Amino acid sequence: MYDILIKGGRVADGSGAPAFVADVALKDGRIAAVGPALPGEARRVIDATGRMVAPGFIDPHTHFDVQLLWDGAARPALEHGITCVVPGNCSLSLAPLRAGDRAAVVGMFQQIEEMPPAAFTEAFKWTWEDFPGYLAALRRNLKINVAPLVGHSVIRLWVMGADAARRTARPDEIAAMGDLLRQCLEAGAVGLSTSFVDTDENGRPVPSRFAAFDELDALCAVLGEFGRMLQIVPEFYDVDLTIARIDQLAELSLRHGIPTTFSPVFDSHLTPAAAPRALGRVEEQFALGARVWPQMQTRPIDISFSLLRPSLFFARLPRWVRVLRLPLDQRIATLTDAAMAEKMVADVGPDGGDQYMGALIVRGGDRAPAEIVGRTLRDIAAERGEPVARALISLSLEHGLDVAFLAASRGHDDTSRIGPMLAHRLVHIGASDGGAHLASFATYGDTGYLFSEFVRRSGALSLEAAVKKITADTAEIWGLKDRGRLQPGWAGDVVVFDPQTIGRGEERPVFDMPGGGMRYIRDAVGIDTVVVNGEVAWTAGAYTDAAAGAICLLN
Amino acid sequence: MAAEITAGHDGRAELVIRVRHENGVVAPVVLDGETGFRLLAGRGADDLAALVGRSWRDVLAETVLGGT
Numbered sequence: 001m002y003d004i005l006i007k008g009g010r011v012a013d014g015s016g017a018p019a020f021v022a023d024v025a026l027k028d029g030r031i032a033a034v035g036p037a038l039p040g041e042a043r044r045v046i047d048a049t050g051r052m053v054a055p056g057f058i059d060p061h062t063h064f065d066v067q068l069l070w071d072g073a074a075r076p077a078l079e080h081g082i083t084c085v086v087p088g089n090c091s092l093s094l095a096p097l098r099a100g101d102r103a104a105v106v107g108m109f110q111q112i113e114e115m116p117p118a119a120f121t122e123a124f125k126w127t128w129e130d131f132p133g134y135l136a137a138l139r140r141n142l143k144i145n146v147a148p149l150v151g152h153s154v155i156r157l158w159v160m161g162a163d164a165a166r167r168t169a170r171p172d173e174i175a176a177m178g179d180l181l182r183q184c185l186e187a188g189a190v191g192l193s194t195s196f197v198d199t200d201e202n203g204r205p206v207p208s209r210f211a212a213f214d215e216l217d218a219l220c221a222v223l224g225e226f227g228r229m230l231q232i233v234p235e236f237y238d239v240d241l242t243i244a245r246i247d248q249l250a251e252l253s254l255r256h257g258i259p260t261t262f263s264p265v266f267d268s269h270l271t272p273a274a275a276p277r278a279l280g281r282v283e284e285q286f287a288l289g290a291r292v293w294p295q296m297q298t299r300p301i302d303i304s305f306s307l308l309r310p311s312l313f314f315a316r317l318p319r320w321v322r323v324l325r326l327p328l329d330q331r332i333a334t335l336t337d338a339a340m341a342e343k344m345v346a347d348v349g350p351d352g353g354d355q356y357m358g359a360l361i362v363r364g365g366d367r368a369p370a371e372i373v374g375r376t377l378r379d380i381a382a383e384r385g386e387p388v389a390r391a392l393i394s395l396s397l398e399h400g401l402d403v404a405f406l407a408a409s410r411g412h413d414d415t416s417r418i419g420p421m422l423a424h425r426l427v428h429i430g431a432s433d434g435g436a437h438l439a440s441f442a443t444y445g446d447t448g449y450l451f452s453e454f455v456r457r458s459g460a461l462s463l464e465a466a467v468k469k470i471t472a473d474t475a476e477i478w479g480l481k482d483r484g485r486l487q488p489g490w491a492g493d494v495v496v497f498d499p500q501t502i503g504r505g506e507e508r509p510v511f512d513m514p515g516g517g518m519r520y521i522r523d524a525v526g527i528d529t530v531v532v533n534g535e536v537a538w539t540a541g542a543y544t545d546a547a548a549g550a551i552c553l554l555n
Numbered sequence: 556m557a558a559e560i561t562a563g564h565d566g567r568a569e570l571v572i573r574v575r576h577e578n579g580v581v582a583p584v585v586l587d588g589e590t591g592f593r594l595l596a597g598r599g600a601d602d603l604a605a606l607v608g609r610s611w612r613d614v615l616a617e618t619v620l621g622g623t
Binding site: 236237238239240264266268270271274300301302303304305310311312313315316317318319321322325407410411412437440441 | 558559560561562563564565566567568569570571582583584585586587588591592595596601602603604
């Protein structure tokens with residue numbers, strides 16, 4: 001008897017081959033059989049008629065390191081069909097980490113994740129220092145699979161103490177870092193992450209940025225013993241520096257026989273040559289035998305701001321710039337001056353700012369009244385009987401300037417350019433940053449957006465190709481054993497979804513972080529059921545009690 | 556030098572500076588919001604248009620030297 005029988009769906013098995021109607025049977029946590037009208041009974045039957053059945057999606061760039069300690073589902077990632085996440089990116093992980101160094105690393109995490117302090121003091125107990133101890137803490141209530149990276153910055157911190165953020169390492173320190181990395185890899189780390197751009201909460205470079213190349217080279221030699229991944233964040237704001245990093249990664253890949261990956265790669269109409277040039281260099285390096293996987297996100301980039309602090313959103317409006325640069329009390333006083341406000345409105349144009357600001361969306365999660373959250377400024381202004389720019393000023397003043405506005409899709413937003421890049425055989429779909437930037441924007445739903453925008457709307461990828469990109473390809477790139485395909489004997493990670501509706505919900509604020517902290521999320525759309533290691537983890541719009549997640553085994 | 560606004564990785568507005576080199580090559584550099592604002596303020600500019608034609612040394616003064 002099977003544990004689960006998913007009947008009559010169209011199976012996109014991760015290989016990229018055309019989908020076919022079949023049943024998928026699971027037993028003892030694994031795929032037992034895939035085929036038409038499978039005989040035999042099951043404890044649970046799921047009718048997938050009219051639905052797609054695919055391997056669970058894999059998100060290779062997340063910062064769920066902290067959240068997983070109290071939320072083993074990495075919500076809402078799992079309900080979007082994600083059955084495996086890779087935390088520990090950008091040089092930061094929660095282990096190995098001595099008790100005395102926790103405060104420093106918490107500061108770095110808060111800078112990246114924007115997670116409230118209570119998350120580190122109330123939501124879990126620090127029971128570990130070494131990497132195996134962290135994995136043991138994760139395993140207590142894991143609902144999603146995890147392939148954790150170990151962070152270069154924390155490895156430096158362990159070996160060098162405060163000097164990790166001051167200087168290059170001595171040979172003996174490099175050797176000690178290599179030994180420590182080896183222990184992490186033996187415990188199950190999927191690779192090492194490092195960063196050339198990240199900063200701590202005080203704007204200081206994270207420790208990994210103080211490493212000389214010989215240190216990174218030595219650590220990659222250790223990765224080479226296991227064939228594991230090196231993940232980096234290059235100087236993505238400058239394509240020439242990014243290309244130099246691609247060459248550096250290629251050198252490390254070839255010398256040590258390791259896969260490497262970097263993110264993010266953005267496309268912008270202001271720098272239209274940047275992403276194509278980076279991908280061109282990747283092609284050249286692959287042709288030479290190197291493995292340098294560029295990660296590209298599917299979602300567009302939004303601009304968000306409030307009048308609480310200056311934003312370059314207004315950089316074409318000199319009077320606005322001058323006012324918003326004032327100290328807060330003077331800024332409020334100046335905005336309250338009706339004559340000044342009138343001048344500011346006039347500056348935006350004869351339409352009162354409709355074209356410039358009308359499409360702005362009130363984000364919520366701050367002091368904005370609930371009834372206007374999610375609405376456009378144009379709509380709100382019409383209701384108030386004010387010009388759009390005047391409404392922005394008035395609304396902000398009424399709530400202590402603590403009203404956030406969103407200018408949607410202001411970068412990485414040209415589907416006609418991004419679609420072909422996502423479909424490129426060497427582009428690794430990822431870079432979601434799941435679990436990070438909590439108070440800035442939602443990092444969830446990128447896989448749904450892949451299907452709604454790039455499969456259904458633009459046709460840049462076939463559905464089967466899109467599934468392959470975020471399942472089998474990802475598993476192969478990262479060396480995840482027996483994951484990413486629906487075939488007998490492989491892990492029972494399965495997503496059942498409606499190909500006509502899969503997508504992502506609107507961004508919305510929720511207050512579900514420890515201590516009542518706010519974050520932005522997006523709900524899943526079109527996902528029916530998510531199975532993790534043979535147990536239904538999410539179905540009919542709700543989480544189950546299953547806790548079948550695991551630390552991924554590696555090839 | 557010319558400048559335009561773009562969306563940054565962290566969801567904040569950033570500044571794309573286009574620098575024309577002596578050999579005629581035009582290359583973009585992206586500055587984060589704080590640096591961009593510091594550049595505007597440091598150069599006494601309230602408008603992106605005021606940056607056009609300025610020397611690249613102005614940017615270096617703000618981004619590398621932290622202002623003049």
